[in-house]
Amino acid sequence: MDRLIYTALSGMNASMERQRVIASNMANAQTVGFRAELIDQRPVTIDGETLNVRAMQRAEVRGATMTAGEMVRTGQELDLFIQGDAMMAVQAMDGSEAYTRRADLSISPTGALVNGEGRPVLGDAGPITVPLGARATIAPDGVVSVTDPAAPDQPPVEVGRIKLAGWQGSPISKGLDGLFRVEGGGILPADAEAQVITGALEQSNVKPTEVLVEMIDAQRLFDMRSKLIATARDCDQSGAQLMRLG
């Protein structure tokens, strides 16, 4: 019998994988600053003398959709919405510089400025720290200044500037921690033009209707592929019957 069933099976596997990616995007429809994963499906053909009909399906997550999410006002002083394409530099678990759009900032008990995932925010000169008890405010250009409540008449003191980096021109990809990094290592240069809006957060860029349509699409394709296996079985049966007659 033809190996049609294996080709169809690879398609079914790819559909299932795609459904899983869609499920993950759907589940993260409310994660602040989330970037939806893109799945890529491609045929894998084996070159040879035979007729090239057996193109196996292979599905992979190839990157993330980089469109901006909706902005929502939260009124919290340390919530930031990054305008344009820029990304905020944070320190990843391994100490390296990584990028994220998630900017729901807070001050840790040690005075470090961290985002909602607890990653320290990087400035021009490493992680930004705020003296304990001081009140931090962030300007539209990312400059963090603090005022000492003990000296309210003193002007605010600048403690650093959040590194906002443009990624256009440098390939970046999402790592296993959900943070973006420059492919093959390296860091992005700071973008002096980048601006933030305080008191607002960026929603996930997953669009519920889009993701539902994708889900139905993946489901139907899976059904069609399983039907192929059923058809192959029917063909096989008729073949076997023909043999018996002879």
Next chain:
Amino acid sequence: MPTSALQVARTGLEAQDSRMRVIANNLANVGTTGFKKDRANFATLAYQDARVAGQRSSGETAYATGLNLGTGVAVQSTSQIVTQGALNTTGNALDLALDGDGYFQVELPGGQLGYTRAGNFTRSGEGQLVTQQGYIVQPAITVPEGASSISVSPDGIVSAMVAGDTEPAELGQLQVASFANPGGLRAIGDNFLVETAASGAAQLGAGGELGRGNIRQGMLEASNVNIVEELVDMIECQRAYEINSKMVSSVDEMLRNANQTL
């Protein structure tokens, strides 16, 4: 794995369920004096089946793309939104509100210190300033019997006319506690918060001093829950739950189809 899409969708359902609980708690406390609403923070779960972009595919070449399959979402934390609630005038001399940052300090049973924004205090049988539960406000203030015209200044000085005197007597000073990270305080119910490693230690001071709020006598701070906002969040949460449940039925349908056709 055929089941994993189901598992991923399940994490979405669970996270929305937790968020709904946070919203329900906010709505339930819309009339609670000094209540601060919570916000649920979502975070992506670990990525799986990993191949990091740039990883070597052979001696000379590297993969141009990564292969990261997300495993879903979880409610990572809830953070307290410490915006000021509206101040409602009650006219009661022992109703105190904080206009600005800070907390009243109260000794909980067992000696632990609790912090609260609810300043609906009363006098105990011994004349001490206590909360509705009878917990003594720290530092303790004793109002002598027969004292009248109790007044509390914005910086916390409590004075009253004591029977027999012509001048008001100073009874003590209320302290306002502030924290490095007030969002890190742990709520223990009954309007009380306790300090944690994340909040840092309490720093006490007079009202209005070092950024602490002024004490307003005869007023109570209302809950900072905005009903309209919560209702919108509730609908958003419900819809997100719905689409995740659609994913469960979609994957179920796929598996059923495979079972029937094959």
